Amino acid sequence: MDTIFTLLYPISLSLLLYFLTLLFRPGSRPGFKRYPVVGTVPVFLLNRRRFLEWSTEVLSAHPTHTAVFFRAIGGTHGVFTAEPANVEHILKTRFENYPKGTRFVSLLQDFLGAGIFNSDGPLWRLQRKIASFEFNKRTLKNFLLESVIKAEIRTKLNPVLREAARSGRVLDLQDVLERFAFDNVCKLAFHVDPGCFDRDDPDQTGFMRAFDEATALCSGRFMYALPMSWKIKRFFNFGSERRLREAIRTVHEFADEIIRLRLEENSQNGNDKYEDLLSRFINANDETLSTELLRDVVISVILAGKDTTSTGLSWLFWLLSNDPNVVEKARYEVEKIRVRSGKRVGDPFNYEELRDMQYLHAVISESLRLYPPVPVDTKACLENDVLPDGTNVKKGWFILYHTYAMGRMESIWGKDCCEFKPERWLDEDGLFKPDSSFRFPVFHAGPRICLGREMAYIQMKSAVACILEQFDVDVLGKEKRPEYLLSLTLRMKNGLPVMQNLHNGGEETMIRHIIVSICQGCGFAWSISWVAFGLSAAKLFHALETDCFLQSNYAGDWKRRRAANKLILTKNCRLTF
Incomplete structure (x- = not known):
């Protein structure tokens, strides 16, 4: 009995120290916090109600916006990524290596079947x-x-x-x-x-x-x-x-x-x-x-x-x-x-x-x-692979690309x-x-x-x-x-x-429509004051103000329409071709 105890004691102590080192070691690289035996599951459960925000925070803190997710013993591990190069690798370069996979398919089989x-x-x-x-x-x-x-x-x-x-x-x-x-x-x-x-x-x-x-x-x-x-x-x-x-x-x-x-x-x-x-x-x-x-x-x-x-x-x-x-x-x-x-x-x-x-x-x-609309999507890894950022993905792991985080x-x-x-x-x-x-x-x-x-x-x-x-x-x-x-x-x-x-913008639109129609029919520039005679001054002013404001924000569009001989409303409140 003493012999068995003598053998088990140092082994147990070593395992305990190892797990404590994993749990409390300082300066560990950014990613999902991992615990012995249960993996990342505890932090996942704590943050499941704010899954998108939590996972976005983790990926943002990582240099390559990629982190490994460890399930409890017996579960499936995986990788989360918000890195464009990794996404291209998954969805295009190694497309055949990353199908939907049996895990994803089984979760939705009852509902989507083989769609x-x-x-x-x-x-x-x-x-x-x-x-x-x-x-x-x-x-x-x-x-x-x-x-x-x-x-x-x-x-x-x-x-x-x-x-x-x-x-x-x-x-x-x-x-x-x-x-x-x-x-x-x-x-x-x-x-x-x-x-x-x-x-x-x-x-x-x-x-x-x-x-x-x-x-x-x-x-x-x-x-x-x-x-x-x-x-x-x-x-x-x-x-x-x-x-x-x-x-x-x-x-x-x-x-x-x-x-x-x-x-x-x-x-x-x-x-x-x-x-x-x-x-x-x-x-x-x-x-x-x-x-x-x-x-x-x-x-x-x-x-x-x-x-x-x-x-x-x-x-x-x-x-x-x-x-x-x-x-x-x-x-x-x-x-x-x-x-x-x-x-x-x-x-x-x-x-x-x-x-x-x-x-x-x-x-x-x-x-x-x-x-x-679809904030995240998952794939399965068929064979061991290495992502462009250096992350190892093992056979059977899932990989999640995070559109919301990206x-x-x-x-x-x-x-x-x-x-x-x-x-x-x-x-x-x-x-x-x-x-x-x-x-x-x-x-x-x-x-x-x-x-x-x-x-x-x-x-x-x-x-x-x-x-x-x-x-x-x-x-x-x-x-x-x-x-x-x-x-x-x-x-x-x-x-x-x-x-x-x-x-009420419908009326303003109609004012502009009337002005443009008259000028198109006459074939030359008309003064706004003549065309707008009898119309609501307040509505007209608001319409002109909106036009002038947007011209200042769309200078390129304004120039293009002049070149195309389209009617535009200029800042000096005259209609020109």
């Missing part, structure tokens, strides 16, 4: 190939604007916003934008109108609410310190897993009904009369896709089209509510294009007009930089990285200048880059232009940043309550 966002290899390539044909069609962009967005704005979004403005009712703008996006994506991809703007019928929005709940509960699985926990709950069907099962059942029934009706209609007509994304998958050449896979496609498309767009817009309007200067600049650009088109205030813009909204494009991109890195965006500054996206002529998708991976990057990114900008610009032109939006409690719900997307936990008033 494009939850599959790898040949199955992912098949879906990507089929979808790319549809998204690259010019006719799809035209249909999106002419038959979907214009109709949704004119018949649904505008009436809802106007009624709230006239009645003084507090409106949850996030909820409105989610309904708008949900109806849009269903019409665009499946030729189905879910009617989510109908507030009087809960059945019309039940599946959308089930969709939101399924998304949130699936995301919750990622936050378990012990992955076995959610599997046990699922096995015994209790707690959050029971609610998830019920929500998924509702979502699946909705998707199955869309597919069933389309297949029945095709059978009766002998052919598919629609040219949409669902038709493309049903009629894929040399491929017979199962009903289950079609359902997974439907759910994945809704996830991409609804949550990302509405989430991005919600954060944008919160940012705008705290920066009236940006609102005025964006509003002026919209009004300027409105005058040029000759359309009535409130009419949706066409593709070319939206494309010309360079400043608005910058505003949306800046909002997405600070509040990306938008807050001084090394990428400068010392003003935490400021909402759309001008960082404009060149000296006021034209939008895109950045590398590896510095700005909001729409992913590499072979998996989002096929619908242009569609997303079209939809967001249409909605923002509509709202800014007609309404003054005031977010209640705007001084405090809304609490986010860490789901698959960065939704606001309590919505975005707003009060809004009808914007």
Whole structure:
């Protein structure tokens, strides 16, 4: 016995000293704090409610914005990174070595199945190939604007916003934008109108609410310190897993009904009369896709089209509510294009007009930089690898690239990285200048880059232009940043309550429109005082003041329009060619 004790005592003491050294050693390099046996789990549990801020702080403090995350013994280790070179390595250079992986796929399998966002290899390539044909069609962009967005704005979004403005009712703008996006994506991809703007019928929005709940509960699985926990709950069907099962059942029934009706209609007509994304998958050449896979496609498309767009817009309007200067600049650009088109205030813009909204494009991109709809994404490492910054990644580890943190890195965006500054996206002529998708991976990057990114900008610009032109939006409690719900997307936990008033800028726009129309008809310069005779002096002064202010901020745009012989309003208050 004494011999055994003599042997075990120094071994135990050595292990204790080793663990204490790991725990308390000074000057350890920046990263996630690691404890013996339990790894990084304790600090993760302490900060899980502020996961994005905490992980951003850790990555910011590290020289290469990369840190290793150690799970408890028996768990899977991983790497967090916000370094563009590492992101390019993961998403492009060594793309085949970093798939979604079985861990990620299993967490979302119940909800997304084998859809494009939850599959790898040949199955992912098949879906990507089929979808790319549809998204690259010019006719799809035209249909999106002419038959979907214009109709949704004119018949649904505008009436809802106007009624709230006239009645003084507090409106949850996030909820409105989610309904708008949900109806849009269903019409665009499946030729189905879910009617989510109908507030009087809960059945019309039940599946959308089930969709939101399924998304949130699936995301919750990622936050378990012990992955076995959610599997046990699922096995015994209790707690959050029971609610998830019920929500998924509702979502699946909705998707199955869309597919069933389309297949029945095709059978009766002998052919598919629609040219949409669902038709493309049903009629894929040399491929017979199962009903289950079609359902997974439907759910994945809704996830991409609804949550990302509405989430991005919600954060944008919160940012705008705290920066009236940006609102005025964006509003002026919209009004300027409105005058040029000759359309009535409130009419949706066409593709070319939206494309010309360079400043608005910058505003949306800046909002997405600070509040990306998908704040983090994970991959799995198939074989041992070394990242460009020297970090070792072992086989079987997960790797997480942190889009939210990347938008807050001084090394990428400068010392003003935490400021909402759309001008960082404009060149000296006021034209939008895109950045590398590896510095700005909001729409992913590499072979998996989002096929619908242009569609997303079209939809967001249409909605923002509509709202800014007609309404003054005031977010209640705007001084405090809304609490986010860490789901698959960065939704606001309590919505975005707003009060809004009808914007009087429509009259000012009409004044400018009248002035331009008269001068175009006469063919030479006219004095403002003659043209404005009989009009409201106060309205005219405000219109001129806005023009002069924006000319000083858009000197490059002003010069370009002179060179193009376009009518502009000059600082000496005369109209010239």
